[in-house]
Amino acid sequence: MREKNNETVRWYGKGIPYLENINHKGKLIVIEGPDSSGRSTQISLLTAKLEADGHAVINTGLKRSELVGEGILEAKRNAALGKKTLALFYAADFADQLEQKIIPSLEAGYIVLADRYIYTLMARNTVRGIPRKWSHDLYGFALVPDLVYYLKVDPYTLVHRVFEKNSSLDYYESGSDMGLSDDMFESFIIYQQKIAKEFQTMQKTYGLVPIEGDHTAEEINADLKKRVDTFLRTKR
Template structure:
């Protein structure tokens, strides 16, 4: 193929943060921004993104698994997602915006296993096709605020016995703090890839503007 006819590889953007940080909303708004700029774009999520990975997600969020079993299931779902959806879309020239990726696995699954955070990145390197995000936004929200947002979102249905909630939604504040600290550790470890967006009283549109400005730079 003539090099002038090759499709330019799309960018891979991930958003990370504790539940209730607002990252899913930002994924939707970033997609709208890309569309407004005539940037070919696709949004997706993890765990999930493909039919099989979504089935695995349902098990992950509603069933208690052994820590290593949970980690391996997330990795299996990711492999399916990368091969079937993420890589083909990027290679077709689309920007892919993903709600959670490897850093969430390091925090939510890796922190439950001794040495698990490093293990997550090692397994990714050994088992996955060669892909990492071009840029990751860590939406840094105080754990207490994030937990309160989740409780408000679930309203009166907030209880461990209600299957409408996933099991991560009913965790206590100490758990939110542990995950939040995990993301901060990763942001310090990988500063060239992970950009921390500290959220206090920023409105959603203002936050989206800050994210889009970073996207333009990559």
């Protein structure tokens, strides 16, 4: 950790050496959770609320790097990359966004709302057999967020939401690349259970706060707004 201009800059490892003089005036808030858990809806609602309260807000998420984002999509379409190669692809995507978008926004005093962060990436790596320490070390350059919420949704509820939204299951989000089951529905349930178990393991280590994602969007939003408002009032 380093003290800069009365703000504590915290990294998960050694950080980014050439960005050690960060004037961290903003706040980084992360919403984690599986696909169709309601993350994007909550990000949108929180953005509107925070902007109405006078805060400058910017959104970020996975696969949004102009440098790497399209490459990840193409690699996943071909399904030809090894698990560590794909993990490094995602790490490069995150690193580019961290340096080009997240850190500059925090320096400018923005509240950065992240639609997932490094935790989903680490959970995916672990359930595919990559050691936790490898992933933790890989993301040692990542900033520690101010708040991290994880939307927990029962896999059986989740699969119905996915079908309602897309009418099909994603190859990777079903764990089909892992050979869990010949039945894609069953593979999805098994994979999501493994991801949920990994998030439970990470809660204590990384300070993730679980939120019951099986509730209505309005109930979840009321809970999140209360938590975020309390945090910002305390900091102010």
